[in-house]
Amino acid sequence: MRVRRTFVKWLVALGILHGIVLCAGFFAPYDPVEQDRKSPYLSPMRVHLMDVHGHFHVRPFVYSLRLREGSFDQYEEDPTEPHPVKFFLSGARYQLLGFLPCRMHFFGAGNTRIYLLGTDAYGRDQFSRLLFGGQVSLFAGLLGTGITLLMGLSIGAVAGYYGGWSDNLLMRVAELFLALPWLYLLFALRAFLPLAVSPLEAFFLIVAVIGAVGWARPARLVRGVVLSAKERDFVRAARGFGASNGYLLRRHILPETSSVLLTQAAILIPQYVLAEMTLSFLGLGVPEPVPSWGNLLSSLQQYSVLVSYWWMYLPALIMVPFFLGYLGLASSLQEREEAYKIPRSSLGSLT
């Protein structure tokens, strides 16, 4: 019972995190590609409750930033006029959940602009880009995991159920895929696909590549489950009653693999999100101006950015709560399985 509760707890936490990213348009104050050329590399604004005169304000406020005297990229707060943070105000147009036209934003600063995580070289709001980038990266991870599990399920089922030469062949190929360090494999696959493509094409391209690379491990695990499931008494009984192969697989055998698939999903999703980040970070994934968690970081490859604008690093930390959620989910799933006396090894290790 306790195990079940932790599982639900992690699921809810992940649901909230994903919900925020899904409604990025609402939580982000600005459009992710909107440029503010007058303020490149603005440092993150501090949200104050106490003004320079020592007065306490109930409503949080920010000071707008101005160039420090004699500098060209150092900003300081302009304490003459506080700009209160406003909530539920109308701003840039966006489409909620991808289809509902909407203008309401969770927060903003009315007539001035608020940059919680600073701006990039073109004066684009990093906070908005981070939220919208999450849509790309997380969706890539989820979709890629779906592809991998689908491939793993079908290949593992065929290998385990039919056995014989097909089992031999498929498992040998799986060994080949496992013999490569997976990031090398990912890069090699990416190497042989077109480089200069539109953001949408690039997205589906890397989702396909990421998804196709990892099928071997889930396929092996599924095969193991199928091998033991097909010798179970109720399956033999059903076969004795004349059930066809397709029916047996669909009705009796594949449902047995659900716990393996769930655990694998919880392990694979963060790994795949990270894969997308890595590819986009190196310029092999989703290209600008579309934000993704990977290409938000790619400016850090320039030494000057690394030296002068440390806040460009902040997007790198966004994965931490998501990783934590998926890790918690995976381990609670494993605990749940242990409660049902299924050996941990059959679900695949945590990495």
Next chain:
Amino acid sequence: MRYLLGRLSHALFLLAGVSILAFLFTALAPGNYFDEMRISPQIGAETIAARRAQYGFDKPLPVRYVSWLSSVIHGEMGFSFAYNVPVAPLLLVRARNTLLLTITATLLAWAIALLLGVWSAERVGRMPDRLLSWGTAALLVIPDLALALGLLVFAVRSGWFPTGGMASVDFETLSPLNKLRDLALHMILPVTALVLSSLPLLVRHVRAAVADVLNAPFLLAALGHGIPRRTLLYRYALPAAANPLISLFGFSIGVLLSGSLLIEVVMSWPGLGPLLLEAILARDLYVVVGEVLFSTLFLVGGNLLADFLLYWADPRIRTESSAR
């Protein structure tokens, strides 16, 4: 002996299979190095056709594979279009640098993991153990990329470490001792990143394996005989727990190789990683194939090493294979 031969032939089979797989991928690739040449108006169609023929690109895939195999035997592994040299010497230098990084990181990570894992297995459920498991969980949820970039930001802001590359500008003029010092200084950041990223997994496995063994009756008996704690842990418990750990050793090399690919690029370490990225962007096909093969070689080599270690450490495997 038969066991070892079996593992060795299996490793060779894997290498051959991966090379065929890599070649099949190249056949799928839309466009190649010569297509990029075609864009340039200065290069005529005949020149390109001649170059294509020179590198054998007008021949079908199996023929290309066979000629590539023969060039592997000659120690060339095909030809890099971008660098205009055979691939093997190019890769060997880079592979050496990558190995320097990964081997150091592997040894260091395992040394730390064994110490920490045994230490915490002895205290399962107590405060230090819980603190450590929180620590490893924290490391586990920080992605490699964030870790590497964070270290880089730290290095830049503190100014304590060089922020990239493998050697200082004046490396050639240094005395041998200072050369070593310079190299070590450059290695600190990438090795730290690699160790930190692989440590949580290793510590957790060592802890689980040793904690499992610690409950065994033979250890209680040994304890009852008054064998000192340290001997007990490292001479009795650790060898008994070694089997899953040795298998993990092979696996950890794969993880470290993948990790080092990214970290090398981020920290501009002149290893296989940055070269692979360059080769992908330039469509330098044989370099990509060579890289894939080298990485497989390392991983398979690591697994083979683990198999040897297992053979050496576990008498059951030795007797089983000789009985067969």
